Amino acid sequence: MGERYFQHSFENGLTLLGEKMPGMQSAAMTLLLPAGSSTDPVDRLGSATVLSDLVLRGAGPRDSRQLTDYLDSLGLQRSSSVGIHHTRFSAAALSEKVMQGLPVYADIVRRAHLPQVGFEAARDLALQALEGLEDDPRGKLLVKLREWHFPSPYGRSSMGRKENLEKLTVDLAKADYSRRYHARDSILAVAGNIDFARISDEIQRQFGDWNGTAPPPLEIMPPPGNFHHERQESEQTHIGIAYPSIPETHDEYYTVRLAMEVLSGGMSGRLFTEIREKRGLVYNVWAGYSSLKGQGSILGYAGTSNDRAQATLETFITELHRFSDGVTKEELDRAKTGLKAATIMQGESTSARAGAIAHDFFMRGRIRTLDEIKDAIDAVSLDRVNAYLKQNKPGPFTIVTVGPKELAIPK
Amino acid sequence: MGERYFQHSFENGLTLLGEKMPGMQSAAMTLLLPAGSSTDPVDRLGSATVLSDLVLRGAGPRDSRQLTDYLDSLGLQRSSSVGIHHTRFSAAALSEKVMQGLPVYADIVRRAHLPQVGFEAARDLALQALEGLEDDPRGKLLVKLREWHFPSPYGRSSMGRKENLEKLTVDLAKADYSRRYHARDSILAVAGNIDFARISDEIQRQFGDWNGTAPPPLEIMPPPGNFHHERQESEQTHIGIAYPSIPETHDEYYTVRLAMEVLSGGMSGRLFTEIREKRGLVYNVWAGYSSLKGQGSILGYAGTSNDRAQATLETFITELHRFSDGVTKEELDRAKTGLKAATIMQGESTSARAGAIAHDFFMRGRIRTLDEIKDAIDAVSLDRVNAYLKQNKPGPFTIVTVGPKELAIPK
Numbered sequence: 001m002g003e004r005y006f007q008h009s010f011e012n013g014l015t016l017l018g019e020k021m022p023g024m025q026s027a028a029m030t031l032l033l034p035a036g037s038s039t040d041p042v043d044r045l046g047s048a049t050v051l052s053d054l055v056l057r058g059a060g061p062r063d064s065r066q067l068t069d070y071l072d073s074l075g076l077q078r079s080s081s082v083g084i085h086h087t088r089f090s091a092a093a094l095s096e097k098v099m100q101g102l103p104v105y106a107d108i109v110r111r112a113h114l115p116q117v118g119f120e121a122a123r124d125l126a127l128q129a130l131e132g133l134e135d136d137p138r139g140k141l142l143v144k145l146r147e148w149h150f151p152s153p154y155g156r157s158s159m160g161r162k163e164n165l166e167k168l169t170v171d172l173a174k175a176d177y178s179r180r181y182h183a184r185d186s187i188l189a190v191a192g193n194i195d196f197a198r199i200s201d202e203i204q205r206q207f208g209d210w211n212g213t214a215p216p217p218l219e220i221m222p223p224p225g226n227f228h229h230e231r232q233e234s235e236q237t238h239i240g241i242a243y244p245s246i247p248e249t250h251d252e253y254y255t256v257r258l259a260m261e262v263l264s265g266g267m268s269g270r271l272f273t274e275i276r277e278k279r280g281l282v283y284n285v286w287a288g289y290s291s292l293k294g295q296g297s298i299l300g301y302a303g304t305s306n307d308r309a310q311a312t313l314e315t316f317i318t319e320l321h322r323f324s325d326g327v328t329k330e331e332l333d334r335a336k337t338g339l340k341a342a343t344i345m346q347g348e349s350t351s352a353r354a355g356a357i358a359h360d361f362f363m364r365g366r367i368r369t370l371d372e373i374k375d376a377i378d379a380v381s382l383d384r385v386n387a388y389l390k391q392n393k394p395g396p397f398t399i400v401t402v403g404p405k406e407l408a409i410p411k
Numbered sequence: 412m413g414e415r416y417f418q419h420s421f422e423n424g425l426t427l428l429g430e431k432m433p434g435m436q437s438a439a440m441t442l443l444l445p446a447g448s449s450t451d452p453v454d455r456l457g458s459a460t461v462l463s464d465l466v467l468r469g470a471g472p473r474d475s476r477q478l479t480d481y482l483d484s485l486g487l488q489r490s491s492s493v494g495i496h497h498t499r500f501s502a503a504a505l506s507e508k509v510m511q512g513l514p515v516y517a518d519i520v521r522r523a524h525l526p527q528v529g530f531e532a533a534r535d536l537a538l539q540a541l542e543g544l545e546d547d548p549r550g551k552l553l554v555k556l557r558e559w560h561f562p563s564p565y566g567r568s569s570m571g572r573k574e575n576l577e578k579l580t581v582d583l584a585k586a587d588y589s590r591r592y593h594a595r596d597s598i599l600a601v602a603g604n605i606d607f608a609r610i611s612d613e614i615q616r617q618f619g620d621w622n623g624t625a626p627p628p629l630e631i632m633p634p635p636g637n638f639h640h641e642r643q644e645s646e647q648t649h650i651g652i653a654y655p656s657i658p659e660t661h662d663e664y665y666t667v668r669l670a671m672e673v674l675s676g677g678m679s680g681r682l683f684t685e686i687r688e689k690r691g692l693v694y695n696v697w698a699g700y701s702s703l704k705g706q707g708s709i710l711g712y713a714g715t716s717n718d719r720a721q722a723t724l725e726t727f728i729t730e731l732h733r734f735s736d737g738v739t740k741e742e743l744d745r746a747k748t749g750l751k752a753a754t755i756m757q758g759e760s761t762s763a764r765a766g767a768i769a770h771d772f773f774m775r776g777r778i779r780t781l782d783e784i785k786d787a788i789d790a791v792s793l794d795r796v797n798a799y800l801k802q803n804k805p806g807p808f809t810i811v812t813v814g815p816k817e818l819a820i821p822k
Contacts, residue, residue, distance in 0.1 A: 023434025026756050072677035072745045075752030093752050124691040131716055132694060134646035137546050235545035266483035280535040305542055334483045341486030341504050345437050
């Protein structure tokens with residue numbers, strides 16, 4: 001992998017990834033555990049989210065307060081989140097401090113205390129987050145769009161369900177911790193001012209004897225349907241549109257990514273210029289590629305006033321169909337410049353790179369260099385984009401709306 | 412200013428600032444114009460926002476579409492926004508492309524076309540954004556808190572008012588453009604992989620003969636009052652608390668910033684641990700220092716379920732009062748580490764640095780180096796923080812709530 005990249009898989013199934021970034025003082029860490037919402041038990045949706053909060057409430061030699069105080073004393077800027085495939089813990093700081101934080105993350109994922117009182121607080125917060133979604137019709141639309149578009153269990157929201165969260169107990173959380181926090185299929189990525197040999201030794205010491213058991217395969221079921229309206233007395237109507245695409249590992253991946261840039265990248269993107277700038281129909285409109293392991297989708301959103309909602313939906317679908325006529329050379333050139341610029345700028349952020357190499361490994365089983373990405377973008381020709389768009393008409397569509405009135409679905 | 416920084420004020424009143432960042436391929440630009448919401452005419456609130464959109468719809472040799480296409484063809488990631496003091500245009504990309512974009516920004520601020528059709532679209536979008544605020548009670552709270560806390564005209568929302576936006580015309584927008592888009596008090600900051608001599612020449616050529624007229628002084632009026640409830644049938648209650656603080660230029664600035672870190676920095680901050688983690692009262696709570704020219708404030712927010720709102724407000728106020736008892740050495744040490752880490756990480760982002768040096772110049776009339784900031788943080792002693800907190804009790808409070816029920820204001 002040369003001087004810049006490092007990759008090592010331990011026997012227990014944990015993979016360590018590294019990227020050395022010259023000129024940086026900071027380092028960033030991303031730890032992915034195979035505990036995403038798709039592996040929540042079917043009657044306990046939201047348990048990964050409760051667990052991701054609970055594990056931070058005391059671990060190893062430190063109680064909840066001591067753990068938080070210690071990580072803050074290192075100056076670690078950190079976050080945790082639950083996605084479809086993973087629970088993710090991230091941290092960034094001066095590189096030496098990130099090194100000092102690694103043993104604490106080993107405590108968190110291996111030796112969390114999971115106290116009763118902390119469990120109740122964590123569950124209450126999850127219930128509050130869910131309640132807050134009622135005041136956020138846009139957020140609610142995005143949750144519902146995934147639910148109605150992705151095959152189950154990928155369509156689940158990590159926020160869970162009220163009736164499921166209320167049935168959770170600390171004992172169930174403990175069983176869940178054993179089941180889903182383990183080395184097998186976990187990925188730890190570090191980027192920035194780092195020393196590969198030192199990190200590798202430290203990870204071996206902290207995580208080398210962590211147990212790992214292969215998770216059971218997921219049972220994939222089709223989504224509930226293609227069209228859904230969620231009635232809400234909101235001032236605006238929120239519209240979600242989705243349709244299937246190719247997976248990230250497909251040869252035509254950058255063909256699709258560049259086509260989506262033409263549709264919705266930058267401010268010259270077709271959706272923005274046609275729906276927002278020219279027709280003034282919406283304040284906010286976008287569409288983009290969304291990746292799950294082994295499958296891709298296009299997800300789109302528009303938020304508009306209730307009286308313009310029908311026209312917005314129709315124009316949005318028209319723009320998607322217009323794709324089959326192809327894109328121009330100027331559009332493709334702008335798309336390439338935009339995507340390459342974003343890639344290079346990502347190369348200047350330790351947090352972005354730690355996240356990117358972890359994602360790459362999960363999706364592809366290997367790290368891609370920035371040059372490889374740039375070359376793949378450059379290799380896409382106008383003919384290739386237009387042939388792809390002609391042969392792959394958008395659809396079938398999933399259309400979800402949140403607002404006071406149901407819309408007519410264009411045929 | 413050494414090898415890293417550059418500062419030059421042109422005769423017309425425009426100031427150019429530069430920061431050279433070794434190891435970066437990108438550059439970022441921030442252009443601040445003296446066209447903030449505080450200089451909107453009193454009966455045309457929101458006009459700076461409409462103008463900031465309209466000026467991008469054609470300028471110099473390019474019509475609206477050509478302008479957008481050209482900036483996207485450079486791969487510029489850009490944004491514009493209207494704050495209290497300024498209208499801001501930002502762009503980031505490979506440094507060479509940012510250089511190529513500079514003449515376009517000269518067109519935008521000096522030779523915008525301001526077409527009728529673009530004006531109507533821009534005004535419609537501003538009206539839609541305002542309408543969308545009705546679906547966003549948290550956003551509405553933050554708008555109302557500023558309105559009720561800051562002296563007028565600083566408390567105005569850049570989103571404007573419906574009845575004012577409806578009265579705007581393209582001719583008023585044109586007059587506004589002449590009045591507020593000029594060199595006097597404008598600031599252009601560039602950070603990243605840059606060549607000072609070359610940028611300086613380019614700015615002289617593009618902006619050197621731009622006219623500049625000193626704006627009239629603002630008439631400052633007290634805010635409407637201290638307590639306000641905005642009735643909304645939301646699922647949660649949103650609480651805003653504000654009180655006056657010292658300006659950024661005050662000797663005790665970092666004393667206050669570090670005290671606020673103890674209150675609300677990192678995850679060990681008192682608000683987070685006391686109100687969220689221990690008592691589970693809220694999903695989201697924070698407080699922070701907010702800076703206007705010549706004056707500072709503390710602004711705080713909590714969002715919670717309606718039945719916990721009263722307890723949340725009381726606990727929030729109790730925590731603020733507990734400040735007078737001082738902070739511990741451990742709390743201060745963590746606050747220093749956190750603030751310094753954030754400063755160093757900011758030093759690795761060209762966009763963050765361009766924004767920071769522009770802000771510094773506006774507030775202080777000069778750029779501060781990262782080392783100066785770190786030294787100022789280190790110089791704050793525990794005794795100094797505790798003496799300050801003892802002598803400066805928080806208050807008088809402005810308290811604003813958005814939700815279905817009015818709360819009792821604690822005395």
